[in-house]
Amino acid sequence: MSVLVAYSTRFGYTKKTAELIAERLRLAGKTVDTADARKVNQAQIDGHSSFVVGSSIAAGQWKGPAKRLLGRLAGAGKPVAVFVSAGGVMTGKKPGSAPDAPPEGTIEERQAEAVRLFAQPVCAALGLKPVAQSAFGGRMAFFGKEMFNSWDARPVETWADSLAGTLS
Numbered sequence: 001m002s003v004l005v006a007y008s009t010r011f012g013y014t015k016k017t018a019e020l021i022a023e024r025l026r027l028a029g030k031t032v033d034t035a036d037a038r039k040v041n042q043a044q045i046d047g048h049s050s051f052v053v054g055s056s057i058a059a060g061q062w063k064g065p066a067k068r069l070l071g072r073l074a075g076a077g078k079p080v081a082v083f084v085s086a087g088g089v090m091t092g093k094k095p096g097s098a099p100d101a102p103p104e105g106t107i108e109e110r111q112a113e114a115v116r117l118f119a120q121p122v123c124a125a126l127g128l129k130p131v132a133q134s135a136f137g138g139r140m141a142f143f144g145k146e147m148f149n150s151w152d153a154r155p156v157e158t159w160a161d162s163l164a165g166t167l168s
């Protein structure tokens, strides 16, 4: 049986994170598929033994397709790990801080705060008890001007490697 890594993205960074998670799980010997959450059908839910679901965060909210998929998985009784791709707290910078201000706190502290803000409330509302939760940075640009880029492969790899032991 295999793992399905599903994601909802607008600008591609959640997909990039999902694909890196899939790559690491494959390196650990798992059979892994990836899919846009909009396209996950019942056969895919029935055909995979565990799931990783990720969403980008916009205006504090999950994207609808990933959230709806989590709702379907809450009733499926299979292991589900959850991640979000966020700006805000994942940059380690306070709103209004100087552009060259160093990030505050550790990556683990930022991840814990983003999980508390964005992953836990959604899982609780859907009645889903995830086997693992994490948060990763992303990138935001407006009209070609980069506002931030906090995407980093290392925390993604660390989490994915730990997931390999968690997901059956």
Ligand SMILES: Cc1cc2nc3c(=O)[nH]c(=O)nc-3n(C[C@H](O)[C@H](O)[C@H](O)COP(=O)(O)O)c2cc1C
Residues within 6 Å of the ligand: 008, 009, 010, 011, 012, 013, 014, 015, 056, 057, 058, 059, 060, 061, 085, 086, 087, 088, 089, 090, 137, 138, 139, 140
């Ligand atoms: C319109 C917009 C709203 C956003 N709102 C939030 C937010 O409320 N909280 C947050 O942490 N990040 C926010 N972000 C940052 C995104 O979560 C981040 O850029 C993420 O990497 C986007 O993922 P994607 O590339 O998969 O779409 C926002 C980004 C955009 C473009």
